Amino acid sequence: xxxxxxxxxxxxxxxxxxxxxxxxxxxxxxxxxxxxxxxxxxxxxxxxxxxxxxxxxxxxxxxxxxxxxxxxxxxxxxxxxxxxxxxxxxxxxxxxxxxxxxxxxxxxxxxxxxxxxxxxxxxxxxxxxxxxxxxxxxxxxxxxxxxxxxxxxxxxxxxxxxxxxxxxxxxxxxxxxxxxxxxxxxxxxxxxxxxxxxxxxxxxxxxxxxxxxxxxxxxxxxxxxxxxxxxxxxxxxxxxxxxxxxxxxxxxxxxxxxxxxxxxxxxxxxxxxxxxxxxxxxxxxxxxxxxxxxxxxxxxxxxxxxxxxxxxxxxxxxxxxxxxxxxxxxxxxxxxxxxxxxxxxxxxxxxxxxxxxxxxxxxxxxxxxxxxxxxxxxxxxxxxxxxxxxxxxxxxxxxxxxxxxxxxxxxxxxxxxxxxxxxxxxxxxxx
Ligand SMILES: Cc1cc2nc3c(=O)[nH]c(=O)nc-3n(C[C@H](O)[C@H](O)[C@H](O)COP(=O)(O)OP(=O)(O)OC[C@H]3O[C@@H](n4cnc5c(N)ncnc54)[C@H](O)[C@@H]3O)c2cc1C
Numbered sequence: 001x002x003x004x005x006x007x008x009x010x011x012x013x014x015x016x017x018x019x020x021x022x023x024x025x026x027x028x029x030x031x032x033x034x035x036x037x038x039x040x041x042x043x044x045x046x047x048x049x050x051x052x053x054x055x056x057x058x059x060x061x062x063x064x065x066x067x068x069x070x071x072x073x074x075x076x077x078x079x080x081x082x083x084x085x086x087x088x089x090x091x092x093x094x095x096x097x098x099x100x101x102x103x104x105x106x107x108x109x110x111x112x113x114x115x116x117x118x119x120x121x122x123x124x125x126x127x128x129x130x131x132x133x134x135x136x137x138x139x140x141x142x143x144x145x146x147x148x149x150x151x152x153x154x155x156x157x158x159x160x161x162x163x164x165x166x167x168x169x170x171x172x173x174x175x176x177x178x179x180x181x182x183x184x185x186x187x188x189x190x191x192x193x194x195x196x197x198x199x200x201x202x203x204x205x206x207x208x209x210x211x212x213x214x215x216x217x218x219x220x221x222x223x224x225x226x227x228x229x230x231x232x233x234x235x236x237x238x239x240x241x242x243x244x245x246x247x248x249x250x251x252x253x254x255x256x257x258x259x260x261x262x263x264x265x266x267x268x269x270x271x272x273x274x275x276x277x278x279x280x281x282x283x284x285x286x287x288x289x290x291x292x293x294x295x296x297x298x299x300x301x302x303x304x305x306x307x308x309x310x311x312x313x314x315x316x317x318x319x320x321x322x323x324x325x326x327x328x329x330x331x332x333x334x335x336x337x338x339x340x341x342x343x344x345x346x347x348x349x350x351x352x353x354x355x356x357x358x359x360x361x362x363x364x365x366x367x368x369x370x371x372x373x374x375x376x377x378x379x380x381x382x383x384x385x386x387x388x389x390x391x392x393x394x395x396x397x398x399x400x401x402x403x404x405x406x407x408x409x410x411x412x413x414x415x416x417x418x419x420x421x422x423x424x425x426x427x428x429x430x431x
Contacts, residue, residue: 004029006313007091007101009081009251011035012044013299014107014280014306016063021310023071029314031073032099034091036080039133040068045299045329047136048162052169060133081108084251086273103275103313106252106263107306110245110281110297115154118215118227126223127216127239130163143238148172151238152226154213156183160242161196161331167240168203168332175206175234179243182209187327187338191354192377195361199332208232213239247282247295260284262295267319269309277313279305288322288393289340289374296325324392328385334361337385340392341367341375350374355406364406371399384411 006022008015011033019031042060049055068075080094090100112129114120120127126146128139142148151167153160156178167174176183182193183200197207211232216239217225223239247262258264258272262284269277269285279285280302287294301323311318324340344350344367351368360380366388367375373391387410391398404410 004102004314005100006031006103006105007099008033008105008107009091010105010107010109010280010282011037011041011075011077012107012109012280012302013062014283014302014309015105016041016067017303017306018105018107018279018310018313019071019073021307021316022314025311025316026314027072031071032076032101033068033073034076034079034081034093034099036078036094037132037134038078040065040075040077042133043299044131045162047130047133048166049169050133051130051136051140051163051166053140054169057133081251084255084257084276086255086257086276089275101275103277105306105309105313106271106276106278106282107280107302107309108248108251108282111248111250112241113244113246114241115212115243117213119218120216123221124216124218124223125221126237127241130159130240130242131245139240143170143172146222146237148238150174150236151240152177152213152234152236153240153242155242155244156180156207156209157186157242157244158184158327158329159245160240161200162329163240163242164200164205165332168205172238173204173206175208175236176200177211177213177228178207178209179212180209183207184331187325187342188336188377189343189365191356192336192338192363192365192379195358195363195379196331196334196336199334199361203332245281245297247284247297249282260293264293265305268312268317269305269320270312277309279309285320286322288324291322296323298325298327300326326389328382334380335382336380337376337378337382337388339376339385339389340373341369342377344369344375353402353406366405368398368402371397371402373398373405381408387411387415 041063043062046060081091082094083092090098112131151174153174153176156176164174211228211230213226214229215227226234263278265278265283265285281297284293284295308320326339328337353366355364362381363379365377372395376388
């Protein structure tokens with residue numbers, strides 16, 4: 001194999017999967033990873049358990065301690081890639097060191113969205129985002145030092161609710177402020193959100209929807225009070241900003257790399273600049289369901305992006321078929337799954353099947369387009385989720401067994417025989 005220098009910026013799930021792909025094919029050439037964070041590796045979805053005191057930093061790692069050594073990766077930690085020069089094919093680090101590459105992967109993730117808030121300054125004590133371990137460690141230190149008993153969380157999306165879960169585990173009572181008319185509005189519908197809101201309220205949280213923070217007041221340099229757009233006021237000494245994440249485009253600013261919401265990539269995870277690839281939360285790749293380019297900032301998508309990018313970077317031309325939004329999370333003790341288009345706007349085009357048992361908090365919703373499943377919500381009944389995910393991925397025509405989709409025992413065995421054979425894919429293997 002020719003001499004190729006691989007350079008990966010960012011060291012999270014897209015990066016790790018890119019390394020796995022490269023080393024599956026190219027055992028020898030040099031791989032360098034640059035991360036501006038100090039820990040060797042950690043999983044962002046587990047940060048809420050660290051906040052809640054339920055796990056340690058060591059247990060946040062999603063690869064073994066010797067992963068980088070085994071894969072012969074030169075890991076540079078705590079250094080930021082400050083400038084990318086695509087014509088010279090080199091990256092300057094914040095200590096001015098230059099790294100040359102033949103293939104570069106940008107997997108720099110997202111940055112927190114901080115909405116305009118009157119009186120906000122970054123140095124105010126008691127205000128945190130919830131994206132990085134360093135910040136969460138600072139948050140834990142503050143909670144312990146200031147003996148925090150209540151908090152305000154701006155944003156009732158996935159990250160906000162995960163922060164809430166961590167706070168509740170610490171015995172802190174949070175108030176959630178969400179701009180939309182319900183929590184988890186991006187992935188859930190009214191019924192699903194109301195089950196979560198009810199459980200939050202039972203657990204001692206307050207939920208304020210259709211409102212946002214307009215201004216804040218400080219006392220001795222610390223957050224003391226927040227003012228809502230509705231005119232309400234709340235006293236608090238802890239504010240977590242979790243209003244969303246946008247792709248981190250800092251490194252590609254001023255380069256010829258094309259961006260829209262995120263860094264635009266083709267089906268091979270390549271940007272428009274030869275030798276430069278992008279993956280994960282910073283990339284805007286193909287969405288399996290809409291067939292357009294979209295930012296889908298979730299773990300499984302970042303992992304798949306990284307894997308496909310790695311294959312293409314070492315010459316194994318592999319097309320990314322696109323993925324769809326999918327979330328599988330335990331929220332306030334409720335196992336939840338959502339896949340694809342859970343909340344279609346143009347309702348005429350879609351058929352919706354629902355089953356709600358409010359008493360038990362069990363909810364199942366299936367969204368169909370042209371007799372194909374394109375969206376699923378499952379609350380407290382997530383056991384057979386894989387089968388629904390497969391129906392979406394394989395675009396299976398469900399007309400013949402549509403009436404079975406909401407059944408409690410719906411699973412592979414309920415599918416007609418010809419489908420089961422097709423899915424198992426082995427001649428003669430019966431299921
Ligand atoms: C609190 C929280 C909970 C989540 N829960 C879930 C969940 O339950 N399920 C799910 O599917 N997804 C969840 N996500 C989203 C998931 O974590 C992300 O989709 C995933 O981590 C994206 O991986 P990535 O490889 O794109 O990069 P990221 O994980 O975003 O990491 C990018 C890395 O690049 C570094 N970096 C940035 N700029 C530079 C630079 N210039 N030089 C060097 N390094 C740089 C960053 O510091 C960071 O370490 C959650 C996210 C958060 C924050």
